[in-house]
Amino acid sequence: MTHSTRDLRPKTYAFLFLELLFGTLGNTLFDKGMKEVGALGFLSASQIWAEALRIASNGSMWVGVLCMVLFIVCHMLVLSWADYSFVMPFSAFSYGLVPLFAFFWLGEKVLTARWIGIGLIVAGVALVSTTPPSTTEPAVGEVSLERLK
Amino acid sequence: MITFVAALFVALTGAFGEIAMTHAMKRVGEVRHFSPAAIARFVVRAVLQGWLWIAIALLTVSFFGFLTMLSWYPVSFVMPATSLCYIVGALGAKFLLREKLNFTRWAGIGLIFVGVGLSWSDKAPTMGPLTVGVAVRGTIYLLALVPLALYALGAWAAWQFFRGRTAATAQRVSFAPAVSILKPVRGLDRGAYENFASFCRQDYPEFEIVFAATDEDDPALPVIRQLMRDFPERPIRLLIGTERKGANDKVAKLCRLVKEARHSLVVITDSDVRVAPGYLRSVAALFADPNVGGVTALYRALEAPSFGASLDAIAAAASFAPSALIARTLEGLKFAMGSTLATTRERLEEIGGFEALLDLHSDDYEFGRRIAERGYRVELAPEPVDMQFPSETLGDYLRHELRWVIGIRHIRPGGHFGMIMTHGLFWAVIAALAAPTKALGLAWLGAYLAVRLATAWVVGVRGLGDPVVRRKLWLLPVHDFFAFLTWLASFAVNRIEWRGLVFTLEKGRMIPVSSPPDRG
Numbered sequence: 001m002t003h004s005t006r007d008l009r010p011k012t013y014a015f016l017f018l019e020l021l022f023g024t025l026g027n028t029l030f031d032k033g034m035k036e037v038g039a040l041g042f043l044s045a046s047q048i049w050a051e052a053l054r055i056a057s058n059g060s061m062w063v064g065v066l067c068m069v070l071f072i073v074c075h076m077l078v079l080s081w082a083d084y085s086f087v088m089p090f091s092a093f094s095y096g097l098v099p100l101f102a103f104f105w106l107g108e109k110v111l112t113a114r115w116i117g118i119g120l121i122v123a124g125v126a127l128v129s130t131t132p133p134s135t136t137e138p139a140v141g142e143v144s145l146e147r148l149k
Numbered sequence: 150m151i152t153f154v155a156a157l158f159v160a161l162t163g164a165f166g167e168i169a170m171t172h173a174m175k176r177v178g179e180v181r182h183f184s185p186a187a188i189a190r191f192v193v194r195a196v197l198q199g200w201l202w203i204a205i206a207l208l209t210v211s212f213f214g215f216l217t218m219l220s221w222y223p224v225s226f227v228m229p230a231t232s233l234c235y236i237v238g239a240l241g242a243k244f245l246l247r248e249k250l251n252f253t254r255w256a257g258i259g260l261i262f263v264g265v266g267l268s269w270s271d272k273a274p275t276m277g278p279l280t281v282g283v284a285v286r287g288t289i290y291l292l293a294l295v296p297l298a299l300y301a302l303g304a305w306a307a308w309q310f311f312r313g314r315t316a317a318t319a320q321r322v323s324f325a326p327a328v329s330i331l332k333p334v335r336g337l338d339r340g341a342y343e344n345f346a347s348f349c350r351q352d353y354p355e356f357e358i359v360f361a362a363t364d365e366d367d368p369a370l371p372v373i374r375q376l377m378r379d380f381p382e383r384p385i386r387l388l389i390g391t392e393r394k395g396a397n398d399k400v401a402k403l404c405r406l407v408k409e410a411r412h413s414l415v416v417i418t419d420s421d422v423r424v425a426p427g428y429l430r431s432v433a434a435l436f437a438d439p440n441v442g443g444v445t446a447l448y449r450a451l452e453a454p455s456f457g458a459s460l461d462a463i464a465a466a467a468s469f470a471p472s473a474l475i476a477r478t479l480e481g482l483k484f485a486m487g488s489t490l491a492t493t494r495e496r497l498e499e500i501g502g503f504e505a506l507l508d509l510h511s512d513d514y515e516f517g518r519r520i521a522e523r524g525y526r527v528e529l530a531p532e533p534v535d536m537q538f539p540s541e542t543l544g545d546y547l548r549h550e551l552r553w554v555i556g557i558r559h560i561r562p563g564g565h566f567g568m569i570m571t572h573g574l575f576w577a578v579i580a581a582l583a584a585p586t587k588a589l590g591l592a593w594l595g596a597y598l599a600v601r602l603a604t605a606w607v608v609g610v611r612g613l614g615d616p617v618v619r620r621k622l623w624l625l626p627v628h629d630f631f632a633f634l635t636w637l638a639s640f641a642v643n644r645i646e647w648r649g650l651v652f653t654l655e656k657g658r659m660i661p662v663s664s665p666p667d668r669g
Contacts, residue, residue, distance in 0.1 A: 011183075034219045055216075073188070076170065076195055081179035084171040085242035085250050085258070088235060092261045113267050120264030127257030135249035136175065 008081060008133045015078045016090045022071035023091065029064030036060065082133040089128040092121045152222075153287055159214040160233035161294060166207030167234070168241040172479065173200035175246075232265040233291060244567050245479060286583045293580035293593065296573035297600045303471025304604035306478040307612040310529065324437035327355040328429060329410035331417045333402035334360055337368040338421040339454065340537045342375065348418075349380040353429040357384040357411055361402040365389060369420070395507030396652060396660065403503040403512075407494070415497070417490040423451060423535040432491050435528045442496045442525020443517055445482065446489035447473065447533040449615035457546035458538040462617035463628045464550065465536070466609030467601075468571070473529070474608070482527040485517030488534045492520065499523050510645070510654055511556045533613050547635060554639040559654045568636055573597050574629040601625055 037058055055061055078087050177194045180187065195201050218227045239258045242248040250258075330348050338344065348358055360373050370387070377385045388409060391401040407415060416432055418424070435444050447470050450462030476482060490513055497503070500519040506512045517527045539545075558565040569575075577597030581590035605625055609618035643653050653660050 030216070031219060031223075034216065037220070039220050073192065076174055077180050077183075077188070077191065079171045079174040080177055080191070083242065083248045084167060084246055085239055085248045085254060087171075088167065088238045088242070089254075089257055089261055092232070092235065092265070117264040117267035120267065121261050124257040124260030124262075124264060127260065128254050129257075131251060131254045131257075136247055 012078060012082050012086075012133045015074045016087065019071055019074035019078065020090065020093050022067045022074065026064045026067030026071055029060045029067060033058045033060035033064055083135055086128060086131065086133045089125050092125055152218075153283070155214060155218055157233060157287065157291060157294075159211050159218065161237060161291070161298075162207045162211035162214065164234035164237035164241055165298070166204045166211055167238060168245055169200050169207060170204035171242075171246055173198040173204060176200065232262070235262050235265070237291070244564075244570075247480065286585075289576075289580050289583045292570070293576035295570045296576050297596065299475075299571055300471070300573060300600050300604040303475055304607040306474035307471060307608040309478060310474050311612040324434050325354055325430060326414050326433060326436070327412040328353065328357075328414045328416055328433055329412040330356060330358045330429070331403065331406040331410060331415055332358065332360045332420060333399045333406065333417075334362050334369040334373070334420045335367065335398065337372065338537055339539055340423070340451070341369060341372050341420065344421060344423045344537055345372065345376050346379070347423045347425075348429075349376065349383050349385070350426055351424075351429040352426045353433070355412075356429060357386065359386045359388065359406055359409060361388040361391070361406050363389075363391065363398065363402070397507060397509060397512055400503050400506050400509070400512045404507070407497060407503060410494075413494050415492060415494065418534070419487045421537045421539070422448070422488055423537060425532065425535075428530070428532065428534065431532060432489065432530050435530070436491075436493065438526075440526050441528050442492060442523065443485055443520040443527040444489060444491040444530055445485035445513075445517060445527060446530035447613060448486070448488040448536040449533045449609075449613040450617040451535045451537050453538065453617040453621065454540035455542065457541035457543050459617055459621050459624055460543070460546050460628050460631065461538045461541065461549075462615060463605075463609075463621065463624055464632065466613050466615045466618045467605040467625055467628065468632065470533075470613060471604070471608050472571070477529060481521065482529065483518050483521040484514040485520070485527055487513040488536065489530055490516055491530075492516075496520055496523070496525060510652070511560055514556075514560060533615075547631060550632065550635045551638055551642060552645040554635055555642060555645055555654060558639055565639070572629065572633045572636065573601055574626055575633050598626065601629070 033055070037054055075087070173195060176198055177191065180191050215227065235258055239250060239255070243250050332345070332348075345358075345360075360369075362370060362373075370389075373385075373387050377387070386409070388402075388405055391398075391405050395401050403417060406417075414433060414436060416429065432444050432446070435441050448465055450458070450465065453459040453462050473482070473484075473486070476484075500516070500523060503512070503516075505519075506515050509515050521527050541549075554565070554568075557568070574597060577593050580593040584590035584593060602622060602625060605618065606622060609615045610622070645652050645654065
């Protein structure tokens with residue numbers, strides 16, 4: 001039940017890419033949606049309910065939710081074989097992509113220090129990608145499922 | 150301040166949610182086919198995992214916090230602000246998920262964190278400039294939350310375990326093969342006769358009890374002979390002397406005991422253990438599952454004859470039991486405790502018998518580790534055993550705590566260092582000192598006390614049913630204080646004292662300093 005690193009890389013990267021795409025899209029849509037909804041307040045149960053309804057009536061939020069569901073399924077699939085400490089840094093790419101989306105689509109300002117920060121993030125992700133995607137043994141659960149087949 | 154607390158909250162719940170999800174997905178197993186049907190099957194299997202639901206709960210809370218922050222600040226500030234989860238996540242991956250983070254991976258994660266920090270430092274809309282002081286304080290607060298989270302995790306694991314035990318034993322009581330109870334003895338423990346007699350009173354079809362002592366002078370021998378007279382219907386044997394010599398005298402006796410045992414299932418318990426009449430039945434029943442290779446048991450105090458013994462009882466219930474239960478829940482037990490080591494001859498042969506453990510200090514730990522390494526499960530007996538703690542002084546207590554922590558340093562140096570995150574009192578004091586106002590400082594100490602006492606009550610009183618912990622729970626901060634000192638001292642000390650003999654440890658092996666007396 002040991003996997004060679006070579007087997008895991010292509011599918012790991014494929015799903016990480018999809019995850020990143022859906023995640024970034026979802027986040028940006030949420031940002032757009034929440035800006036349209038306006039500031040929230042949670043002082044009483046009835047207010048929370050009213051705020052929830054207000055969020056639910058926004059179209060961008062719904063597309064955002066769809067993107068997030070796809071994002072989570074991709075995330076779950078990747079985590080079924082890859083290390084969390086391998087997957088986690090890749091999601092840092094969204095720190096690069098979200099400001100870019102925010103810059104081009106929503107017109108938010110991106111400062112110089114943030115661009116440097118994004119550069120460091122990219123370098124960090126590049127470093128992590130040189131390590132093997134999975135360093136743990138398959139869990140007991142997997143072994144017993146194999147036996148059931 | 151509220152901005153920072155919100156970011157911290159989002160990061161912590163997010164990171165622990167992700168760790169729970171990874172654990173759930175690893176239990177489901179690697180997905181190899183990506184047809185819609187295969188992915189649907191995978192999703193169905195995933196939702197049957199309890200851990201996934203814990204993950205979803207945590208991630209939902211995190212996400213809700215994130216949404217709230219988004220309504221306050223632009224997304225390009227909110228995203229970096231919640232990135233503390235990279236550090237929490239990396240630590241969680243290493244210590245909870247047992248992933249192997251090499252230097253490159255740590256460096257990469259470090260770069261990302263710095264990069265994210267840089268993005269953060271340029272401006273925080275209403276927070277004011279991020280000063281070094283604020284960052285240091287934030288880091289301390291973050292770290293001080295970790296032990297509190299661990300306490301809660303321990304209580305949760307205990308609740309899971311003690312809730313499930315009744316149903317589990319009721320199903321399997323019919324499995325009861327003949328058992329050899331093996332008891333190495335040295336010297337006389339408090340209540341020795343009652344301890345031994347509790348094994349003679351087992352409600353079990355067929356079993357024998359075999360004692361082993363080093364020599365004829367052992368003060369336990371008259372008690373054992375009395376026992377043989379009082380329970381003539383029980384096959385009880387007494388072996389004197391060991392054939393093998395090793396630094397670990399108990400293991401030398403076990404080698405001989407196993408050789409002389411008549412039955413395939415052997416149950417080994419320390420001499421200071423007392424059990425209920427249903428003990429043997431519940432331990433043996435676990436072996437009905439062929440995947441179970443070993444059974445061990447949690448323990449609780451019978452009484453506390455001294456201050457040292459009270460601290461000992463509290464250590465067992467508030468530190469040791471929760472860590473064992475967390476380990477059991479997260480990855481399955483990979484160690485065993487001297488309170489009960491039960492296994493079969495076949496499993497014992499597979500790990501090279503007790504002969505392989507002759508010079509090891511932590512023989513019970515190693516026994517469990519080797520059984521688990523062969524792919525077998527190490528299970529916990531559903532009921533804790535009673536332990537007759539000796540009437541020890543504070544000094545005795547500290548010496549054996551130190552021995553125990555030094556043992557851990559040799560078996561798992563990384564885990565030993567990581568124990569710093571289990572010292573809630575230490576972190577609460579640091580956080581209180583770093584707090585800008587007196588009220589906030591007191592709040593940190595109060596939070597530690599509340600979480601610590603409540604979780605220890607769940608594990609020790611509700612779960613284990615420990616009478617000493619019930620009466621003396623207030624000693625817990627005192628225990629935590631001494632535990633922290635012992636942990637610090639364990640870095641500097643390498644000599645251990647064990648039943649009157651002095652040893653140093655080298656890679657878990659005991660090297661006698663003074664020449665041990667003749668073992669006959």
